[in-house]
Amino acid sequence: MAGRADVAELAAGVAAGDRRALARAITLVESGRADHRADALALLARLRAPGLPSAGRAALRIGLSGTPGVGKSTFIEAFGLMLTAAGLRVAVLAVDPSSARSGGSILGDKTRMERLSRDPMAFIRPSPSQAQMGGVARRSREAVALCEAAGFDVVLIETVGVGQSETVVAELCDIFVLLLAPAGGDELQGVKRGIMEMADLILVNKADGALKPAAMRTMADYAGALGLLRRRAQDPAGYPKALCVSATTGEGLAGAWTDMQTLAGWRRENGHWTARRAGQARHWFEEEVRQGLLSVLGQASARARLDGLGAAVEDGRMTPEAAAAEMLDALRRVDASRPA
């Protein structure tokens, strides 16, 4: 990106729903370069400004969490194709802070959802390869905003369910869906209680063939567990809910979509939709402030000092408190010497 003219052109492309412009825009917000950052902020502001059709658009943002092996890609492909067949435009984004570690997702995302990726009504964005959490949150949030501005009706935000990524997704989506596989009575499906409490819908996938009875039992177990959770003000009666689906046969997918729409409709009518988005905006504002305050630690001089003091702490020459006091004092002096 070179300047304002390009930003205007890119904004027009995104607002017109052009997928190549959208892909370039997401690459821009994902960039770590300072000049790219300024362009990214200008682009986002432009897309929100009255005038362009992108300003008032609001997609249904669906967060989708599930550990590897539950059939997430197959589910997204089948579910996405069902929506595009119904005339809806679908964007798929991945929030995956561990992708750099687990490897392969950059090449993998598109091939694992082959039919959906060729669908002109769909847009699939592979996980970014960088892995810093604050950065992941910001990039994901801005990518969602770009998809929304590009007129997508549904934005699926996918996470692999490690570390803090669920919390990021929960603060980005309107509806949070947890995908599970039929369990063989083992405790290790990796469902954290906190994720259960975030879930609006629990879908037990692979409810077909020999696994169907196990899927039904797992669904009943989770329906029971959901019944033990406190009813939330943002839910109509009967929600959160556990359902069986099969991404392979397609059974249950339409029902799951109906439930998502029911929930979204109810929340819109009862003010919870607006309240949730307002709360999310507040959350991201405060998070940006925190990240901004901590960003001084990323500067080379600060990092060098942090490493020096850290070594002294590690080998017992300084206490953590004394070293921290010295570090903070040094940062304050640097800050004060800057032109105001």
Add this chain to the structure above:
Amino acid sequence: MAGRADVAELAAGVAAGDRRALARAITLVESGRADHRADALALLARLRAPGLPSAGRAALRIGLSGTPGVGKSTFIEAFGLMLTAAGLRVAVLAVDPSSARSGGSILGDKTRMERLSRDPMAFIRPSPSQAQMGGVARRSREAVALCEAAGFDVVLIETVGVGQSETVVAELCDIFVLLLAPAGGDELQGVKRGIMEMADLILVNKADGALKPAAMRTMADYAGALGLLRRRAQDPAGYPKALCVSATTGEGLAGAWTDMQTLAGWRRENGHWTARRAGQARHWFEEEVRQGLLSVLGQASARARLDGLGAAVEDGRMTPEAAAAEMLDALRRVDASRPA
């Protein structure tokens, strides 16, 4: 606390192992008042200084995690009494950021471990009532250091297993123990994968009477699951390990203690103990720096501005990014106007 003389007196009391002095010292580090803070830092520095017997002391710090209902208090009482009977001095601390919400733990801790709390070889500190996470971590860390300085042989650091408290405990302890109840095949015992990976020892409690077969099955399940985890460099062969215990009958408690000692001994001999403590000190140093940078947000003027901008973000008058930029700019100007 009034001045240096009192700090010296308190340090002498703590170093002599006086439990009332220790209780007062912990109250001091838990205080939010600035003058108390200065005294607390002076106290900690004094206890670490060469001269007092407290300087070189190192307790075995055992982290204990378990969701409500697994019988944690009964376990701590039985385990603690076994250790004091063997001539060891035992301190019990709770890390519980949710205690203010769940209530009752301030009165509850002592009554739920009645016999241990009357034991002159034991010291039980109820959870602090404040619930700010950064504060919880610092207070807990300093309370552990005080117990160590007071010559306790074992410090049990207990957590209820919500939110980030396990991470805090893992960064405080030498050995991490996960307490479980016998499971009835349900997935909801609330064991997060991350906690499994932190555990050095998994103890299935209530392995007595009618629950014994279920406890054995649960132990076998977790032993199998632990076998799937990658062997860590800091573990001798056979660890991490799952065992059955009964806090009621006492069965298995001596074996669990033997395992903890084996593990601690092996780590000491192979340098992992020192490396772990060094890594923890480094972690706390960086955490103090982060908390220090974020502490400007706690000032009344900053809070007021944060609330004003936050409201503008919530009702859509400002974007999160623009509001954050304004907030950071304001904080920078205040900082620059301060005398360096």
